[in-house]
Amino acid sequence: MTAALSMSGISKAFPGVRALDNVDFDCLPGEVHAICGENGAGKSTLMKILGGSYRPDAGTIQLAGTTVHFTHPRQAAEAGISIIHQELSLLPHRTVAENIFMGREIARRGLLDKAAMRRKAAQLLGRIGAEIDPQALVSSLSIAMQQLVEIAKALLLDARIIVMDEPTAALDERGSRTLLTLVQNLRREGVSIVYISHRMPEVMAIADRITILKDGKKVWTRPRDAAPVGEIVRAMVGRDLDDFYPAPPSSPPGAALLAVQDGTNAAVQDVAFTVRAGEIVGVAGLEDSGKGALAQALVGDAPFSSGTITLRGKPVTLRAPRQATAAGIGYLPGDRKREGLALHQSVRDNALLTLRSMAGLLARPQGGAFASNVIDGKLREMDVRAADFGQEIGTLSGGNQQKAIIVRWLAQASDILVFVEPTRGIDIAAKAAIYETMRSFADSGRGIVVVSSDMPELIGVADRILVMHRGRISGELPRGASEEDIMHLALGLADQPHREVHA
Amino acid sequence: MTTDAAKPGPARSGLPISILLAGLSIGFFVVVALATGEVSQLSGQGIVGLLQRMVALGLVSIGQTFVILVGSIDLSVAALISAVAVLASHIMQGDPAMILPAILICLGLCLAVGLVNGALVAYGGINPLIATLGTGLIIQGVLAASFGVLQGAVAREFQVIAYGGLLGVPYSLLLLAVLSLAAGFVLDRTLFGARIYAVGGNPDGARLAGIRTERVTLSAHVVASLFAGASGLYLAARLQSGTPWIGRDGIYDLESIAVTVIGGTILAGGKGGVAGTLAGVLLFASLDAGFNMLGVDAFLKQVLRGAIVIAAVAVHAIRTKEHVA
Amino acid sequence: MTTVPLPSSRRAAGIALNAGLVIFVVLYAAIALLQPNYLEPGLFMNFLRRAAPLLILACGQLYVILTGGFDLSMGAVATLVVLAASILINGDPDATWAVIGTLYVMGIAVGLVNGLVVAFLKVPSIITTLGTMLLVNGLALAWSGGAARGDLPDNFRNLGRLVWRGVPVIGTLPLAVVVIAGFVALAWWGLNGTVYGKRALAVGDNPRAAELAGTPVAVTRILAFVVSAVSAVTAGILLGGFSGVSVNAGEGLELQAIAACVIGGAQLLGGRGSIWSAVFGALSLFALFTLLNILGLPQALRDSIQGLILIAAVGASMWRSRKRN
Ligand SMILES: Nc1ncnc2c1ncn2[C@@H]1O[C@H](COP(=O)(O)OP(=O)(O)OP(=O)(O)O)[C@@H](O)[C@H]1O
Numbered sequence A: 001m002t003a004a005l006s007m008s009g010i011s012k013a014f015p016g017v018r019a020l021d022n023v024d025f026d027c028l029p030g031e032v033h034a035i036c037g038e039n040g041a042g043k044s045t046l047m048k049i050l051g052g053s054y055r056p057d058a059g060t061i062q063l064a065g066t067t068v069h070f071t072h073p074r075q076a077a078e079a080g081i082s083i084i085h086q087e088l089s090l091l092p093h094r095t096v097a098e099n100i101f102m103g104r105e106i107a108r109r110g111l112l113d114k115a116a117m118r119r120k121a122a123q124l125l126g127r128i129g130a131e132i133d134p135q136a137l138v139s140s141l142s143i144a145m146q147q148l149v150e151i152a153k154a155l156l157l158d159a160r161i162i163v164m165d166e167p168t169a170a171l172d173e174r175g176s177r178t179l180l181t182l183v184q185n186l187r188r189e190g191v192s193i194v195y196i197s198h199r200m201p202e203v204m205a206i207a208d209r210i211t212i213l214k215d216g217k218k219v220w221t222r223p224r225d226a227a228p229v230g231e232i233v234r235a236m237v238g239r240d241l242d243d244f245y246p247a248p249p250s251s252p253p254g255a256a257l258l259a260v261q262d263g264t265n266a267a268v269q270d271v272a273f274t275v276r277a278g279e280i281v282g283v284a285g286l287e288d289s290g291k292g293a294l295a296q297a298l299v300g301d302a303p304f305s306s307g308t309i310t311l312r313g314k315p316v317t318l319r320a321p322r323q324a325t326a327a328g329i330g331y332l333p334g335d336r337k338r339e340g341l342a343l344h345q346s347v348r349d350n351a352l353l354t355l356r357s358m359a360g361l362l363a364r365p366q367g368g369a370f371a372s373n374v375i376d377g378k379l380r381e382m383d384v385r386a387a388d389f390g391q392e393i394g395t396l397s398g399g400n401q402q403k404a405i406i407v408r409w410l411a412q413a414s415d416i417l418v419f420v421e422p423t424r425g426i427d428i429a430a431k432a433a434i435y436e437t438m439r440s441f442a443d444s445g446r447g448i449v450v451v452s453s454d455m456p457e458l459i460g461v462a463d464r465i466l467v468m469h470r471g472r473i474s475g476e477l478p479r480g481a482s483e484e485d486i487m488h489l490a491l492g493l494a495d496q497p498h499r500e501v502h503a
Numbered sequence B: 001m002t003t004d005a006a007k008p009g010p011a012r013s014g015l016p017i018s019i020l021l022a023g024l025s026i027g028f029f030v031v032v033a034l035a036t037g038e039v040s041q042l043s044g045q046g047i048v049g050l051l052q053r054m055v056a057l058g059l060v061s062i063g064q065t066f067v068i069l070v071g072s073i074d075l076s077v078a079a080l081i082s083a084v085a086v087l088a089s090h091i092m093q094g095d096p097a098m099i100l101p102a103i104l105i106c107l108g109l110c111l112a113v114g115l116v117n118g119a120l121v122a123y124g125g126i127n128p129l130i131a132t133l134g135t136g137l138i139i140q141g142v143l144a145a146s147f148g149v150l151q152g153a154v155a156r157e158f159q160v161i162a163y164g165g166l167l168g169v170p171y172s173l174l175l176l177a178v179l180s181l182a183a184g185f186v187l188d189r190t191l192f193g194a195r196i197y198a199v200g201g202n203p204d205g206a207r208l209a210g211i212r213t214e215r216v217t218l219s220a221h222v223v224a225s226l227f228a229g230a231s232g233l234y235l236a237a238r239l240q241s242g243t244p245w246i247g248r249d250g251i252y253d254l255e256s257i258a259v260t261v262i263g264g265t266i267l268a269g270g271k272g273g274v275a276g277t278l279a280g281v282l283l284f285a286s287l288d289a290g291f292n293m294l295g296v297d298a299f300l301k302q303v304l305r306g307a308i309v310i311a312a313v314a315v316h317a318i319r320t321k322e323h324v325a
Numbered sequence C: 001m002t003t004v005p006l007p008s009s010r011r012a013a014g015i016a017l018n019a020g021l022v023i024f025v026v027l028y029a030a031i032a033l034l035q036p037n038y039l040e041p042g043l044f045m046n047f048l049r050r051a052a053p054l055l056i057l058a059c060g061q062l063y064v065i066l067t068g069g070f071d072l073s074m075g076a077v078a079t080l081v082v083l084a085a086s087i088l089i090n091g092d093p094d095a096t097w098a099v100i101g102t103l104y105v106m107g108i109a110v111g112l113v114n115g116l117v118v119a120f121l122k123v124p125s126i127i128t129t130l131g132t133m134l135l136v137n138g139l140a141l142a143w144s145g146g147a148a149r150g151d152l153p154d155n156f157r158n159l160g161r162l163v164w165r166g167v168p169v170i171g172t173l174p175l176a177v178v179v180i181a182g183f184v185a186l187a188w189w190g191l192n193g194t195v196y197g198k199r200a201l202a203v204g205d206n207p208r209a210a211e212l213a214g215t216p217v218a219v220t221r222i223l224a225f226v227v228s229a230v231s232a233v234t235a236g237i238l239l240g241g242f243s244g245v246s247v248n249a250g251e252g253l254e255l256q257a258i259a260a261c262v263i264g265g266a267q268l269l270g271g272r273g274s275i276w277s278a279v280f281g282a283l284s285l286f287a288l289f290t291l292l293n294i295l296g297l298p299q300a301l302r303d304s305i306q307g308l309i310l311i312a313a314v315g316a317s318m319w320r321s322r323k324r325n
């Protein structure tokens, strides 16, 4: 069988980085070929070369045996390659249908056929099991729904090759399962699928073959059966990662740090829970469960309209992120690029942002706690890897960026950290490091609320898990709960639909 | 997916803002006319007069809407308007036979300027504010330096555009109406329009979706320049001869941006349309007419205008949770 | 990913600094080639004296640009200052200092309005400051009746005009140069001696991230507009000193100030730039004007050349950064 796709000897350098070094990659018709690798290993770059976004410095691409040269994404699309990019590329102010047909509008002599596009869009959305109105504005959709629109967009082409670059990063458990079914169906239709993910269970579930990239070089390509998880991790990281999740705390939690009573706003109702010193409290739920809104309320970004929040027994009002920061609550937002980073500022300045924001206006920017060597020490302690902490943070890998934001809050000496999707899009080694930090932060007598769609993560790292459903806490699970337990509550299938939870 | 997530509703068009603005403008005009006893302003002729105030600014602003939608901006339109007005009168020298050549040459100039602007922005990667500020300065300088040489007046027949009409409707107004409808149609119903919204809404996404974004940006700039040219030709017809300052004195660059934004088109691009822009222009026209009836002096008029620009944008900007700069 | 040391942001800022400095040195060398006496300290001081208003405006504008906005109202504020000074002082030298205080209060009020409207009403700064530009200009003209009235007393004009002679080493020292030095030092301190500069850069780069990190985004923005307005008042006082009272004293200065920052390497829409971008950008621009004067080019063509240089400077920096990628 000739490979549907074969890339050979691909190299690509960016200023200061060899992103790809002589990489070979191929994919057969009807095959799911997964690519694994750490952040910055070059996965997306390889796919962007395939998609015509970047031109390779060296190497050739063949489609079904014919050599092709792409200089614009349009040519790749015309050659039957469809890519779901890692970053959402939608038009927020346009409708779902208009987005699905972006660049491939149905038109006759330049005139749009809107009705036909609406019909086809509805059909595509139906095919992926997404109940989304083609006429809805994209900005009114949740991130997960937007991701589904991206997927529909990729299916429009009837492509022979579909690349999915971390398609499930923004999806909840249910969305992910639907996607995996879709991948199986596409494979059965003979489509070649390149699948990139940092979630090992997914990769093991659907890949026919697996390729590992490390530092821009291919380590190996093997059939799934010849690639146990341990091998994959070792190839990616370069060492074994035995204790992926940190050990549970040895001592029971201490006094209550944070308590919420009757927290209510447009997105959540009657939320009540407590976080004790030394505890990591997980919050699970489907995309629309209100778990993100709960985090936003805790940090004053979208405050509760009624209810009380007490910190160390004292009631506090948190109407703006600045107030929450002052009260000792730190926030790691779910959307790193849009909400976390000042991309063109240095790693150091990003790490110092909160300290400098909370200091007196006339404080010297390099004095005392802001001195380079002090913050550099903290960054090094967190193992943020950069050639120079003066370099723009935008040039770092996702994992290192995330660690730098965590340093921001560690430097501020916050009492409570609210983490939203702390490891979204982050490689396995960085994940382990972040979990480690979370544990030691909690063990030092402080508390963490971690909101995540990644259930294994919650199970591995949280001491207790609150599960949300339709804006309410539908139940609480102790350490050791299973994914099924969580799903049960997340889907609202609990016997008592609403149970007050007091820890 | 569950159904109780975001409520997927039908797409909201720019219509509400435009209707609201138009209603407010007309309301203001009518109230002032009644209050000052200038009831004649409410006759057919009075209304036509009001609408005719929209023509010059309306034409540039339609073009400006295209570039803003595509995520760019054009500060060179004021200078271009002056250039076209001067050039048209210089070429015509009152000779009706030269009308067509003059129009063609003027539009040729606009095409060239639009291509240069578009190329600088789309292919040169130069910030559009800087690029078009630069080309505007270049045009303005050349124009001012050659003013002594370029003199003349448009042909009397050409002035029909400004002063003639069909069944009591001035040709200029018909021109504005036809061009507005055409622009609205292009934006809403054609491939080009869809591409403009795509490039303005998310340039990287548009490129990944296979759109040749540079070409779209370039075309939008050409459209803007051509509309500025139309405005310049109209002004030449109205004033009989152009001066190198009419564009600058009319602050057509900043005012066209202001009315576009007042009309609900966002500066980041990808959202808005011609209807809102025209409503913004109508607001300016009604204010002008109203202030005249009230006998507000020129300086105070400027003060009020400034305040109203801010207020009008604030009305719909204030609801946004996003940050603006 | 084999990591090779990347250009650090400090080095990136260094490049920006050099761009403005290099352009200035080249232009000034050209001036000196044509008129060697420009190398004498006296003439250089005089050059600085005349560049002072633009330089100070550019420093103020830079604050706003860093946070991602524009201030189009500074020219109007400068005009208001000149007109208001002549009216308020009304020939009485004893009133000078009190009036100067009043002028700063007026300027700060305008800055506060700009900042509050942008930060809380979420009106984009380009529109907000266009509005205040119209408003302030209208007020100034309405107040003065549209014509320059009165004269400024010597003690006021000295701020722009006075030159001390017989100063050791440099020979002459204009008071305006001392004002520049003081103002630049203050502006430098604000950005580098306090945490404000880092906050402003973060706000310009990503206001949402800054907000969530606890940065007082609104205060940061408002302060930037206040600094910008203060710089406009200072520049207006100097302008009144050199050129006396006129109704268009500040016309067009806002765009020159923006252009200066950009030529010096500051990035429009925020996140990148240093005080040296403003200083050397302004000096470059002013050296260009001087050079064109010396070359005897028609005054009008100055605009054109300014436009060309603007595009060339930004184009060159784009091209350089593209080549690096
Ligand atoms: N446009 C670019 N300019 C400069 N460097 C880049 C660019 N795109 C990627 N890189 C660098 O190339 C390397 C490979 O990046 P790439 O995005 O391919 O990694 P990845 O494997 O997809 O990582 P992740 O898991 O975080 O998505 C990284 O070091 C990255 O910083």
Ligand SMILES: [Mg+2]
Residues within 6 Å of the ligand: A043, A044, A045, A086, A165
């Ligand atoms: Mg990637």
